[in-house]
Amino acid sequence: MKKNNITSLNYKDFVSESGQILGNEQWRCLAYFAHREGGGLSFYCLFADNKGDTKILSHYRDYYDVGNLVSSDISQLFVYEREISELYGVRFEGHPWLKPVRFPFNRQNIHSRIENYPFYDTTNPALHLVNVGPVHAGVIEPCAFRFICNGEKILHLEIALGYQHRGVEELIKTTNNRLRQICLAESIAGDSAVAHAVAMARLMNPATEQPHYVIALEMERIAMHLADIGALCMDVAYQLGQVACEALRTLVINTMQRWCGNRFGKGLIRAHGCHYPLTAELCEDIRAVLGEVIRRFKSVSHNILSTPTLLARFEEICVTTHQQAFQVGAVGMAARQAGLVRDGRMMNNAEFEPSIETSGDLMARLHLRIAEIEASYNIILTHLCPHVSEPPIYDFKLEPDSLLWGSVEGWRGEIVHVALTDSDGEIAQYKIYDPSFHNWIMLALSVRGAQISDFPVSNKSFNLSYCGNDL
Missing domain, CATH: 3.30.460.80 (NADH:ubiquinone oxidoreductase Nqo5 subunit)
Known part of the structure; x- marks a missing residue:
């Protein structure tokens, strides 16, 4: 506009x-x-x-x-x-x-430093503080969690982010190399490479929707939901569910690699054109692999949902409400698990009906992923047909003196890219909104009143992005 x-x-x-x-x-x-x-x-x-x-x-x-x-x-x-x-x-x-x-490099108060983050504190001698991070065990991104607890009960959680700030918005703004810009978008959050690239592509070329966008997005969604379900199983010591989901996810991302040479879909999405055609052979490959994944996942999910020890850790644990989701502006799964209808796919398809849960607990977040895996499979089957695009072009101008945007429903939720352009069509400002920007507060709300031992499972159930917030 x-x-x-x-x-x-x-x-x-x-x-x-x-x-x-x-x-x-x-x-x-x-x-x-x-x-x-x-x-x-x-x-x-x-x-x-x-x-x-x-x-x-x-x-x-x-x-x-x-x-x-x-x-x-x-x-x-x-x-x-x-x-x-x-x-x-x-x-x-x-x-x-x-x-x-996020403590960006171009913040107004340069003396504001993450080392001196002003955590909410208490002097009540009956309460105690628990600090987790910013360095965590294993290969995981940095973030500081500060709990105020009464015994094992969490009264308050504050989450400090910004350790991974890279200045992505400024990097996109200060280059007019369109290939570099889309590569930067793919690198915002590695688990959402396709979604962020599609958001930028829709901003730069809103008139042309490439058929492979939807297929790649839904494959990314299936892969990440499988990974999250496996992680939830791991956190409650259900190893069978963990290894089964990891194996199924591998089948999906290896299929993506056969398509474009990268398991995370990097290089596949471009604003104008595509290097990797959807051939008839590839369509059959995708159809066969995903069909096998869904067939095997139905058995896995049945076992997960009929295991009493697992259900005891998920049902009515770490609950969030519809009102909380609405008040904080939650998007994506964090909204839908509490009954708030937020799904960017509805904007492009009036007949699309998103999966919705209402209980807002760990079980709702598990159920939602299970339902969305099958829904994504059906969406892919609807759009899967051979298609050949023209090779990408990168020598194009954006609309001058305009506010441009592109949005997409990533697997976490809605991703939005916005650009303000000057009179020459160059980017004067670029803004990125990952769903984690909105949803970290939902994690904090979910553990109020919960046992501190339930925090790791709730954290996995939202699986928010540190780098997606920090940019």
């Missing part, structure tokens, strides 16, 4: 209109960010509903040391305001939790 076509409002109307939009559960915020313009800050807010309709509002202020708080009325925007404050120094008066999001 051309920037001069975006509705510009004063602050009062901006808050009122945003509140009316987000008060309707069918609508959600895709992006809310600020950009330095004319000596001040322009704020842009992008909304979408489940049917694919979108609205963009903007607000300009010529000062930005003190700001009015939007999230006091619209709680879904609280984490966006934390990010804006960190980048530009806007002090949103009355914000209850104005702490750093």
Whole structure:
């Protein structure tokens, strides 16, 4: 959309209109960010509903040391305001939790350091603190968890992120090499390489939807859901489920490798064209392998759901509610496991019905993955047919003086890429929203009142991305 076509409002109307939009559960915020313009800050807010309709509002202020708080009325925007404050120094008066999001290299307060993160504390002698991380056992990304506990019971969990910040948004903004940009998108989160690449491709070339996008996305979803179910089994010592799911995941990602040469789908998605055609032989390979995976997984999932010791660790454990999911702006699985309908696939397919659970517990998150594996298989069968694309081209301009975006339902949830362009069509600002940006708070809420021994399982059940948040 051309920037001069975006509705510009004063602050009062901006808050009122945003509140009316987000008060309707069918609508959600895709992006809310600020950009330095004319000596001040322009704020842009992008909304979408489940049917694919979108609205963009903007607000300009010529000062930005003190700001009015939007999230006091619209709680879904609280984490966006934390990010804006960190980048530009806007002090949103009355914000209850104005702490750093990721400690970016270009933050306003360069003296704010992750080593001095201001954890919530307590002086109550009956309570104790438990610190986990930022260095964890095994090959796992860094993140600091700080628990306040009463005995074995968790009263509060605070999660400090930012250890993996790489400056991806700035790297994309400061190069006009389209191949480099899409390769950077693939590297935002290795387990979502396809999804982030598709989001960027849709931003750069919204007019052309390549048929292989859907197939690659759903294969990525199946592979990661299998990995997560295996990890959940491992955390409750059900090794049969773990090794079975790992073997099935390997079949899926090896098929991806036969398609494009990379098990995670890197190199497959480009904005214009594709190097790797969907041949008739490849289609048959995908159909045969996934058919075998689904056949074997039905037996595995039946065993998982009929094992009493496993069920005892999942049912009514680490519960989140529909209201919590709505208030914090949860997306993807973190929303759907609590009954909140959030699925970007509905925007492109009016007949698509996402899998929904309502109990909000560990079992809901397990059930959701099981249901989505079969649903993804059926989606792939619907779209699977031979297709040959033209070779990719990288010499193209973006629409000048515009706000462009691309969104996709990754396996964790909705991924959104947004670009502001200048008069020459070059990127003036680039924003990335991984679902983990919204959903880390859901993990913290899920363990309130739970036993600290249940935290690792709940952490696995959300399986959020550290690098996806840190960028």
